[in-house]
Structure formats: structure tokens, C-alpha cells
Amino acid sequence: MILKILISVFTVIVLSQVYSNFRQRKLNFFWFIFWCSVWISVEAVALYPKLTVSFAKLLNIEFGINAVVSFSVITLFYLVFYLYLKIEEQKRKMSEYIRKQAIRENIKQNK
Amino acid sequence: MELSKTWVIIPAYNEETTIGQVIDGLLKEGLANILVVDDGSADRTAEIARQKSATVISHLVNLGTGGAGAATATGLDFLRDTQLSNISAVITCDADGQHSAADVRSAAEVILNKEADLVIGSRILENKQQMPFVRLVGNLLLNILTRFFVGIKTSDSQSGLRALSKKALTVMQLRSNGVEFLTEMFQIAKQERLIYKEIPIQTIYTDYSLTKVRDLTYVLNVIRFMIVGRSTS
Numbered sequence: 595m596i597l598k599i600l601i602s603v604f605t606v607i608v609l610s611q612v613y614s615n616f617r618q619r620k621l622n623f624f625w626f627i628f629w630c631s632v633w634i635s636v637e638a639v640a641l642y643p644k645l646t647v648s649f650a651k652l653l654n655i656e657f658g659i660n661a662v663v664s665f666s667v668i669t670l671f672y673l674v675f676y677l678y679l680k681i682e683e684q685k686r687k688m689s690e691y692i693r694k695q696a697i698r699e700n701i702k703q704n705k
Numbered sequence: 706m707e708l709s710k711t712w713v714i715i716p717a718y719n720e721e722t723t724i725g726q727v728i729d730g731l732l733k734e735g736l737a738n739i740l741v742v743d744d745g746s747a748d749r750t751a752e753i754a755r756q757k758s759a760t761v762i763s764h765l766v767n768l769g770t771g772g773a774g775a776a777t778a779t780g781l782d783f784l785r786d787t788q789l790s791n792i793s794a795v796i797t798c799d800a801d802g803q804h805s806a807a808d809v810r811s812a813a814e815v816i817l818n819k820e821a822d823l824v825i826g827s828r829i830l831e832n833k834q835q836m837p838f839v840r841l842v843g844n845l846l847l848n849i850l851t852r853f854f855v856g857i858k859t860s861d862s863q864s865g866l867r868a869l870s871k872k873a874l875t876v877m878q879l880r881s882n883g884v885e886f887l888t889e890m891f892q893i894a895k896q897e898r899l900i901y902k903e904i905p906i907q908t909i910y911t912d913y914s915l916t917k918v919r920d921l922t923y924v925l926n927v928i929r930f931m932i933v934g935r936s937t938s
Contacts, residue, residue, distance in 0.1 A: 619880050623854065623888040689768050689882055693779040696742075697786065700762045 601640035601668065605633050608672065615679065629675060636668060710793035711813045712738040712784055715759075716776030717800035718767060721748040727798070728757040730806035736813070740783065741800070742776035744769050750800075773799075773865065774886030778879035785874055793817055795874050799865040801911075808906040812868035821902035822873040823894045825859060826866030831905035847888075857891045857901060866906055873899050 612629045615621035621629070639645055713736050717724055728739055741754035745767035754761045762783055768775035777797055784795055794816035798804045808826055815824045828836055829844065836844070844863050851862040867890065869877060876897045881889045894901055 619889060619892060622881055622885040623850070623892075624885055626854070627850070685882075686880060689775055692764055692766060692768060693775060693782065696762045696764050696779055697783050700760070700783065701787065 598640050602637060604668065605637040605640070608675070609633050612675075620679065620682070625678070632671060636671070707793045707817055708735045708810075708813065709737070710791060711736060711817070712740055712788065712792060712795050713809060714777060714780035714784070714795060714797045715739065715741045715754075715800045716744060716769070716773035716780065716797070717741055717746065717750050717754070718744040718769065718773070718776070719746045719748050720750050720800040721746075721753055723802040724750050724800050725753050725757055727800055727802055727806075728754060728759055731798075731809060732757075734806040734810045736796075736806070736810060740780050742780045742783075744773070744776040769882045774879060774884065774889075775882040777886055778881075781869075781874060781877055781879065789871070789874070792871055792874065794871075795869045797865060797867045797869075803909050803911070804866045805907050805909060808866060808904075811904055811906075812866060815902060815904060816868045816870050819870075820900075821868075822870040822899035823890070823901050824868035825861060825864050825901075825903045826868075826906035827859075827861035827903045828864055828906060828908040829860045830903055832907060835908055835910065837910070851888060851891055855888065855891045856895050859891065860903060862891065863887055864906075870899075873897075 609630065612621065612626060612633065616623075616626040713731055715724070715727060720727075724741065728741075731739055739754075739757075739759040741751070741759045741761045743751040743754070743761060743763040745764045751761050751763050762779055764775065764779065780797070781795070784792060794813045796809050796813050798809050804826065812824045812826055815821055829841070844861060848859055848862045852858050863884075865887070873894070876899070877890065877893055879886050879889055879893075893899075
């Protein structure tokens with residue numbers, strides 16, 4: 595029960611971060627949908643762990659949810675998300691530089 | 706009609722086959738202010754555009770893999786920085802010849818008549834049957850998502866023919882490099898409460914324009930955007 599509450603709180607925080615980044619246009623539309631889907635899936639599994647059992651049966655694999663493994667996976671997801679934002683930021687800065695350079699070059703040629 | 710204060714931005718990447726014809730068509734419609742933003746083409750796109758007396762800005766490298774976002778953003782930035790006091794309307798149109806010059810002019814007229822701040826040339830509004838089926842389904846899905854997440858009802862969220870008023874130009878500071886700039890424009894329009902309008906346009910699907918954006922490739926790209934994002938841009 596405690597794990598469910600913790601994951602739910604964490605998911606809400608991350609989803610609000612995702613939405614905030616989307617509102618500020620740091621995250622594009624497609625990634626917004628992707629990250630929402632990921633975190634809503636995490637929440638669904640946290641609230642209804644039997645979903646994983648059904649999934650495991652479907653794949654013919656026998657395993658149960660282990661709290662440590664779950665925590666690790668969630669942490670990794672968050673790190674990937676964080677890295678993604680950083681990489682996007684770098685890409686945006688590089689693009690801005692190339693775009694500004696192109697404009698400067700045009701203005702210089704027409705002087 | 707202040708066509709002398711209207712600028713047309715053409716984002717282009719390796720479009721030497723069609724860029725000349727597109728510029729000629731616009732000039733015939735009285736649209737003399739043409740800005741070609743060459744997104745790092747490896748062919749003669751920029752050279753041909755210059756020969757046709759268009760203003761040309763060239764990116765050193767291709768930034769907009771999978772879409773014209775970066776080139777469009779550069780065009781808008783350039784006009785905002787250098788021509789703002791002398792502009793009434795800005796139109797964006799594709800370089801592959803799929804938009805008719807008459808439709809570009811019609812979109813400009815809507816802005817010049819002060820009927821809207823952002824005009825989208827919809828390929829679906831009156832001529833739904835002209836769009837290939839796979840593209841129609843993909844577009845419909847993205848229209849629904851645009852309505853749900855951005856809050857704007859549109860019949861063609863992926864149209865490249867767009868017209869902006871001076872007010873829209875002032876606030877339209879794009880960040881997206883790829884195809885997602887089309888959605889970002891809607892986001893800004895919603896946030897800035899721009900008056901939005903659609904006009905029906907004809908789309909010229911030539912063999913060339915169909916090879917530039919393959920239906921299956923485009924749909925797969927959209928799915929990839931949703932699942933794993935852009936890995937190449």
C-alpha cells in the first residue's frame with residue numbers, strides 16, 4: 595500500500611513536470627504524448643499489479659513484482675527523461691546558433 | 706491590397722527540381738517578396754533561388770530532419786528582425802510545388818483583410834478526396850490529438866500553407882526543428898489568443914511531391930515520434 599502511494603505521488607509529480615515542460619514548449623507534442631503514456635502505464639501497474647501477472651502469463655514467463663526492481667526501473671525511467679530534456683536543450687542551443695549565424699551571414703552579405 | 710508588404714517564406718531542402726517553378730508562380734501572382742530558407746541543401750536549391758531574385762538564407766547544415774521547422778523558424782526570425790515595420794502578412798508554403806500560387810495569394814488576402822491572425826490552407830476542407838487515404842487517416846488522428854491537447858479544432862493540422870499577420874509574426878517564436886513545428890504554431894496561437902481561420906486549398910500531388918514525402922514513411926515517422934522520438938535530428 596505504501597509503495598502504491600509513493601509511486602502515485604511520484605507519478606503525479608513527474609506528470610506535472612511533463613505538462614509544465616510541454617506548456618513552456620521545452621517538450622514537443624509527440625514527446626509529451628510519449629511520456630504521458632509511459633507514466634500513466636507506471637501508475638496503472640502500481641495500482642493494479644495484476645496487470646503484470648496477466649502480461650507475464652501472456653508471455654509465458656513466471657515472475658512477480660519485486661519492490662527493488664520496480665524502484666530501479668522507475669528511477670531509470672526518470673533518469674532517461676532527465677537526460678532527454680538535457681539533450682533536447684543542447685540540440686536547441688546548437689540549432690539556435692546555426693540559425694542565427696545564417697541570418698547574420700545574410701545581413702552581412704547585403705550590407 | 707498591400708501585396709508589397711507581404712512576404713512568402715519557402716523552407717527548402719534539396720528542392721532544385723521545383724524551387725524555380727514555385728518562385729515563378731508566386732511572382733506571377735504579384736508576390737515579389739520571397740524568402741527561401743535553404744536548410745543545408747546539398748544541391749543547387751539556393752543558387753536557383755538567387756537566380757530568380759529571391760532572398761536566400763542558408764543553414765550551414767540540415768537542421769530539420771523530417772520537417773521544415775528549423776527553416777521556417779529562421780525565416781520568421783529574419784523577417785521579425787529586419788522587416789517588421791514593413792510587413793502586413795507572412796505566408797509559408799512548401800518548396801515541392803504542392804501548393805498553388807493562387808492559394809498562397811488567397812491566404813495573404815485573408816490576413817490583409819484583417820479577418821484573422823493565423824490562416825491555415827486546408828487540403829481537406831473541400832477536397833478531401835484528393836488526399837491519399839493513408840495520409841488522410843494520419844492527418845485525422847493528428848487533428849484529434851491537436852484538438853484534445855492544444856484546444857484548437859482544425860481540419861488539417863499538417864498543412865504547410867500558413868499565413869500570419871504582423872501580430873502573429875511578433876509572437877511566433879518557434880523552437881521545433883522538425884515536423885512538430887506545425888503543432889507548435891497551434892500552441893502559440895492558442896496561448897496568444899490569435900484569431901484562427903481556415904481556407905480551402907487545392908493540393909497538387911505530383912509524382913515528385915509524393916516521392917518527397919512517402920505516405921508510409923510519414924506515418925511511421927509520426928508513430929516513431931510518439932514512441933521513441935526523433936533519433937536523427
